[in-house]
Structure formats: structure tokens, C-alpha cells
Amino acid sequence: MTEATWGDGALSPDIDWTMSAALENVPRGGEELAEVASLAGVVRAWLDLDPAHQAAATLTPERPITIGGAALETLHGDAIAALAERLPG
Numbered sequence: 001m002t003e004a005t006w007g008d009g010a011l012s013p014d015i016d017w018t019m020s021a022a023l024e025n026v027p028r029g030g031e032e033l034a035e036v037a038s039l040a041g042v043v044r045a046w047l048d049l050d051p052a053h054q055a056a057a058t059l060t061p062e063r064p065i066t067i068g069g070a071a072l073e074t075l076h077g078d079a080i081a082a083l084a085e086r087l088p089g
Contacts, residue, residue, distance in 0.1 A: 019062040
């Protein structure tokens with residue numbers, strides 16, 4: 001699991017919340033289908049999941065997101081939660 005940290009702006013540049021992203025391993029109408037929307041949209045969808053599905057979910061952004069100096073191509077659990085804390089109002 002990847003732990004996200006938010007510190008120096010050079011290590012964690014601004015997030016493009018409008019880029020496409022997929023949220024996978026989550027229930028959709030009785031099936032587990034990926035949801036594809038803006039990064040902000042899939043993070044909000046992740047927030048609506050129960051804890052078990054949040055833990056199982058995989059978020060894949062259109063391009064890597066830099067968190068704490070590391071470019072992440074996929075995010076899980078705590079990393080998605082940390083991203084959710086940064087959602088714009």
C-alpha cells in the first residue's frame with residue numbers, strides 16, 4: 001500500500017482534478033465495473049463507498065500524480081483517502 005504525504009509544493013505539485021481517471025474494483029449495479037470520470041468525480045465516488053469497497057478500490061489517473069515526490073500511476077486505500085482530503089470545494 002502506498003502512503004501519501006503532502007508537504008513541499010515541489011514534491012507534490014498541483015493536482016489536475018479535471019484529468020480522466022478510472023475507479024476499479026467497485027460495485028456498479030450488481031457487477032464490479034470501472035467508473036471513468038474526472039479525477040475529482042472518481043474520488044467523490046470513492047468517498048461514497050463502504051469501507052470494504054474503499055479498501056478494495058483501485059484509482060488509475062490519466063497520468064501519474066506526484067505525491068511526496070513519488071509519481072503514482074495507481075492509488076489504493078490511504079493514498080486515495082489522502083487525495084480525497086485535497087479535493088477542491
